[in-house]
Amino acid sequence: MHPEPPLIGQAVPRKEGRDKVTGRARYVDDLVFPGMMYGATVRSPVARGRIRAIHFDENIPWQEFTVVTAQDIPGENCVALILHDQPCLAAEIVNHPEEPVVLLGHPDKHLLEEARRAVRLETEPLPAVFTIEDSLAKKEIIWGEDNVFKSFLVEKGDVDSAWARAEIVVEGEYETGAQEQLYIEPNGMIAVANPDEGVTVWGSMQCPYYVHKALVPLFGLSKDKVRVIQAETGGGFGGKEEYPSMIAAHAALLAWKAGRPVKLIYDRAEDMAATTKRHPSRTRHRTGVTRDGKLVALEIDFVIDGGAYCTLSPVVLSRGTIHAAGPYECPNVRIRSRAVATNAPPHGAFRGFGAPQSVFALERHFDQVAKACGLAPDEFRRRNFVHAGGTLAVSQVIHENVDLPQLMERAFAESDYHAKRARFARENRDARVKKGIGFAAFLHGAGFTGSGEEYLASVVAVEATAEGRVRVLAASTEIGQGANTVFTQIAADTLGLDPELIDIAPPDTAAVPNSGPTVASRTTMIVGKLVESAALGLKQTLVSSGLPGERGGPEGRPCTSEEFQRACAEYIRKHGALRATCQYAPPPGIKWDDEKYQGDAYGAYAWAVYVAEVSVDTVTYEIRVDDFVAVQEVGKVIHPVLATGQIEGGVAQGIGYALYENVVWREGRMVNAQMTNYIMPTSADVPPIRVFFEENPYPFGPGGAKGIGELPMDGPAPAIVNAIEQATGASITRIPVTPEVLMEALEGVHA
């Protein structure tokens, strides 16, 4: 039974569904190469220090081992990304706990682990910095001249003179903790490397061309001598955007020296302690409003903790900054933001990429501003929502036909918000378990920021065989989000073919063009559009060389697969190969000023209102989310089941972010780096998540689609904490709201 076209909008089967459910799908740790040995990483025991000596315990047969230090790196000792400040292996100075210093290789996993424990780094400690405030205060300069990786200033109108017109001014400070991505598949790579053939790596990753970019200078090889292949990948959520470059580099260095394949798989503790997490943040708000609740001035100071090296912090900061003022219109805005250094492992990409932090602060703060104005939280938002034709904080004029009041009304209707809010207020007084309902309104920009997509200049190719099978060639990775299924739908619809005839080429830098990284809610909207355009190019090529005009023409009815196959065979017989390529070009009218940080920050935004209902036990301090309603407008929904799954998954991660996921730090080291003591939501913790889409097709997305992946991470935390405030009266300003945090807050209320 095949679905009838159009496939866009239909829940077609997940492309790789059967392989995954039967255990046939092969992830990197399921692969075995002949003669393969295993790799392990010796890491810094201190937060900051000078390496004095490396001691190798005598009880280990070191002659059997491959040992790699910074001296063995053939090229440049860095993991190339934005700045080249992060070494691949620390040589003289370590700047964070768990920083890689020595690599070991051996065929016996157990002996390898014993050996790893038998290497001792002798270090001379240097003063270290562990908090945002100490870093800002330059308690110690640990990076550059002032500990600041990047800063932005966004200005709209004139904030300084606007305060005079503000009748009410509300200030607040908000904090968010680090969050571990906790993809279920730990990071891992297998490398084959030698000076003759170059370097080839297979592994778990989001961005094959990022890994490629990092390996080229590390080995000093030409681009064609480095090949990166994605294995089936067990989740990423941003956590496999940048760090896989480091692991690939390590596996390849060991393989290069050993002359045999090396598998380097992190165990859970190593993965959690050593690799990136979501940036902790601190946001200060100062908001001026008129007595009737109209925004006059918004001043925001947003700071994120970047850890010890720059890595992706500038771009995380950028997205967090642009989203900091939310989907509201205010004539006078100043957002000052900084990413600062601390001696913790570098923080990095995680679904939402800076926005969950700044959106938490804003949506918590606006509940306080509403209260100060004597308005209901929804009424305050309603009076300040941006509308079509209005401008955001970065002075971007909204051309989309956005209707936030309608999204809010729908979310309230589906959640019975008003009735419940009134009932909870009545019933909570004498209850031990108090109930609350809260919401958050927010937006999330799809694709790279500003001129980022133009700079990436992504490329997709679509080719066809003489047998009439179509292959989509892109470096975008399937990591569970359904990219392969969505690309299949788009290509099949454009060509009018059965989806069974569409193959997605495995991401391999030797075989697919660079369609950019699989990040930033860009895969469906940006890369999907390139798939559509390339498929259209293929079709037009076939028309000009004999595809039946009436039935197969671009405007005609879909051709049959037999007609398509005949035309492909004919074309290939005449011309050799049949392939169409498409490169990204920005939609018309997009303008961005990188200096002033003003303009069209994103081609399109997804818009949403989420409602959370909670129960708070005032004796045990347990908080449960009882119900969750997520209403969003993401353009045309290409696959309703996959899209719903993205929202449900993001909300589940958001619930963890709000309530459970507490990274405990001790001198820059995560000390609860196990699934036993870093608590993420289980099935028992996740309420019904009711997902609704309002469709408003975006003309420059494939079939009208916008980006979706990150959006659901932004709203849950503020909605939940707003609900906790309704339940308890406690105005909590930081997440996660662990029972300890709640207890402290409630004791403050009762005192």
Added chain:
Amino acid sequence: MSKRKLPTQKGLSRRAFLKTTGAAVSAGVVSGAAAELLNAQSTAKNKVAGPGEVPITLRVNGETHNLNVEPRVTLLDALRDRLDLTGAKKVCDRGTCGTCTVLVDGKAAYACSMLAIDAQGREILTIEGLAPEGELHPISAAFVENDAQQCGFCTPGFVMACKAYLDRNPNPTEAQAKKALGGNLCRCGTYIGVRAAVLDAAARMKGGR
């Protein structure tokens, strides 16, 4: 409780450890092959299994496998590294996430937390043995059709946990299904799809499919 001491760690006997932690002591604390091993140690002096490889026999997916493994090798490592049955995954390696779930004598077990030598004489079922090659078990079909999987890494573990659960409770309610699979973690957040798949699978299996 026997007076025999287990190998001590930092001078702390098992008895002293149990006393200090106040753990309940029962005859069931040491069981299976490990107990036999201890008996062997106490009766035949100096006869210790390992640290080198010992011959073991495993029954997996209806087939008998004779292997030589070190006594410390877990069932999970034996399945993955020796039998190339890689559907069960190594994730937390300490009985938390459920990604390595297999059935041992029909019950769900974390293969990372059981020694291969302890799995002897028991029927082990892995995801690879759930349905004949090329066919989908009704539970697997329900997972595919309800899209109860995204990245797929936790999925084989979920399917096996679901199988053990439905064998025990063929008619779960949604609330029961929500709770029953609390021993398996999914970071993609497919729990809602999983709940639907459990109920769907229950219906399919009742229908004799």
